[in-house]
Amino acid sequence: MWSLAERLPIADFHLHRCPPGLKRRLHLLVSTLPDGQPLAVPVLVARGRRPGPTLLATGAVHGDEYEGVIAIQDLFDELNTEEMAGSFVGVPVLNGPAFAAATREGAWDHLNLARVFPGSPDGGPSQRLAHAFQAHLLPIADLYADLHAGGNAYAIQELAGYMLRPDAVGERQRAAAVAFGLDLVWGTSPLPGRTLSAAADRNVPAIYIELRGEGRARPADVARARWGLSNLLALLGVLQGDYPREARLLIEDDSAGSGHLQLDHPSPSSGLFVPAVELWQPVAAGQPLGSVRHPDGTTLAVVRAARSGRVLLVRTQPRVFAGDTVAFVLAVPAEAGM
Numbered sequence: 001m002w003s004l005a006e007r008l009p010i011a012d013f014h015l016h017r018c019p020p021g022l023k024r025r026l027h028l029l030v031s032t033l034p035d036g037q038p039l040a041v042p043v044l045v046a047r048g049r050r051p052g053p054t055l056l057a058t059g060a061v062h063g064d065e066y067e068g069v070i071a072i073q074d075l076f077d078e079l080n081t082e083e084m085a086g087s088f089v090g091v092p093v094l095n096g097p098a099f100a101a102a103t104r105e106g107a108w109d110h111l112n113l114a115r116v117f118p119g120s121p122d123g124g125p126s127q128r129l130a131h132a133f134q135a136h137l138l139p140i141a142d143l144y145a146d147l148h149a150g151g152n153a154y155a156i157q158e159l160a161g162y163m164l165r166p167d168a169v170g171e172r173q174r175a176a177a178v179a180f181g182l183d184l185v186w187g188t189s190p191l192p193g194r195t196l197s198a199a200a201d202r203n204v205p206a207i208y209i210e211l212r213g214e215g216r217a218r219p220a221d222v223a224r225a226r227w228g229l230s231n232l233l234a235l236l237g238v239l240q241g242d243y244p245r246e247a248r249l250l251i252e253d254d255s256a257g258s259g260h261l262q263l264d265h266p267s268p269s270s271g272l273f274v275p276a277v278e279l280w281q282p283v284a285a286g287q288p289l290g291s292v293r294h295p296d297g298t299t300l301a302v303v304r305a306a307r308s309g310r311v312l313l314v315r316t317q318p319r320v321f322a323g324d325t326v327a328f329v330l331a332v333p334a335e336a337g338m
């Protein structure tokens with residue numbers, strides 16, 4: 001039903017390289033890494049028998065976030081192109097260098113790919129990946145979903161997020177985040193350098209997904225992400241079927257920097273982080289989130305909640321370095337559902 005992976009320069013990629021009703025696995029060549037190996041992006045194209053819109057999905061923008069990778073692969077395997085009116089284009093691993101290293105950032109430049117968009121064709125590997133993705137893959141999308149997770153060091157309450165904007169694209173983003181089907185939907189103020197900001201520049205409706213993390217890919221979490229992607233295909237009309245139209249908890253926060261998870265509650269010291277809270281637990285301002293210990297057992301610091309709310313993100317990798325976020329507290333009422 002599909003060819004073996006075909007290699008071609010990313011600038012030569014067009015949806016029509018995959019005939020209607022077929023699936024293709026492609027390796028799109030972006031550049032050459034400093035060691036001479038190709039910098040390539042694997043792309044899975046499932047083109048429906050009938051014409052229609054295109055859903056673009058990416059995984060592993062951060063190399064230690066695995067749930068979305070497997071969900072994209074599984075969905076691609078399961079799609080029946082005879083039933084599709086439109087296309088699914090999945091990029092299971094966008095950040096190959098980071099995935100190879102099993103770390104958040106790639107080892108060549110140690111840049112966070114989710115901070116360098118729109119990138120540059122002349123920069124290091126992360127800059128080139130960002131540039132190639134926004135120039136050659138984003139434009140084919142009618143809707144784009146970027147699948148993230150807590151990664152090796154964190155657990156996060158799963159959510160669908162989007163950047164607030166007061167126009168039809170903003171409405172579309174909210175509807176797509178709800179349609180993905182997770183309990184928590186979170187609209188926040190725009191942040192630069194992201195895949196979502198590159199999509200915004202091109203007026204491509206875009207959402208991001210956060211899945212559990214802890215360096216794992218639990219089968220239930222993968223299945224929920226795969227289901228969410230198929231809901232997006234239903235929202236677009238690529239697949240027949242219904243999709244969620246209401247979230248259990250929808251929060252919109254247009255304050256500056258809302259949605260930036262990696263700045264909250266930085267550890268004042270390197271050491272061993274011992275959490276005192278669990279994911280999604282209600283906490284009061286001032287309540288200990290955890291402590292940082294010296295190897296000899298001395299408590300170096302107690303990190304207290306800066307505000308009341310629920311624990312959206314908590315560090316699960318015990319070794320912590322000064323400045324690392326240990327938790328993010330989302331300001332929601334303790335009685336909020338879920």
Ligand SMILES: [Zn+2]
Binds near residue numbers: 061062149
């Ligand atoms: Zn991520």
